Amino acid sequence: MDLRKGPWTVEEDLVLMNYIGSHGEGKWNSLARCAGLRRTGKSCRLRWMNYLRPDVRRGNITPEEQLLILELHSRWGNRWSKIAQRLPGRTDNEIKNYWRTRVQKHARHLRCDVNSKQFKDVMRYMWMPRLVERIRAASGSSATCVHQNVAAPSTREWPAEGSVELGQAKTSPDDSEMQLSSASESDDCFANRMQGCENGCDDWFQEADFTACWPQPLPSPGVCADDLGSLDLDGCGWEESLWSIEDVRGE
DNA sequence: AACGTAATCAACCGCAGCCGT
């Protein structure tokens, strides 16, 4: 049987949904055969998981979700499926796409490797506090619990096995994770730093936001790591509390 | 309006791990 590739048609979607509705998911190869779909089992699974599943959330990634993605990626790296488990309704594919299109784009603009410590610091000490402010502004003080776990850390904690949840950003020690701790004076510093970076745009990730806040001229391509090593956030006291992923990761 | 470029996202591919035989 010749297998179909490419975009799914409405008819194929209906066949797949109806079949799973009456037989359940799993055993994707036989499912594809029995349902009469000229698709591979992998293709059926992907279509279901990323698009047809009833609990798939569609629409823009919210600031809360953005915050969580940044946070979880800082711990787990490109473990998309694992990250997706913490964002109900979001798929690993969606998160992966988000990361590649939004986050990596800005790393490129900063001429910085997305995995470099410098870039992670920018995320943690600039973007994430800014996101927290946005969340807080949108929901009054209800984002405090998120805020407390994203602000520049002054202590490290290792809570009991748990998980990061939206609105309750606990972390767990599995995977040699770190704990982001309570808000500190560094956060105020960032709040100040972020002043003047407002552009009124919904997209917190607007390039102007952080390039304007970048404390030094951007380095030339190819010299990212070394040059950014001299990054100076002038007098915020952030260096004392600088949290290093490498410090606490056993990975 | 037409064209080129950038951004987005659905889907495919290769690989690794698991499990049954």
Place this chain on the structure above:
DNA sequence: TACGGCTGCGGTTGATTACGT
């Protein structure tokens, strides 16, 4: 133990859409 099939994951591609000139 070796093998094969299945599943899930992460990386990549390509089509479509949005945007700028």
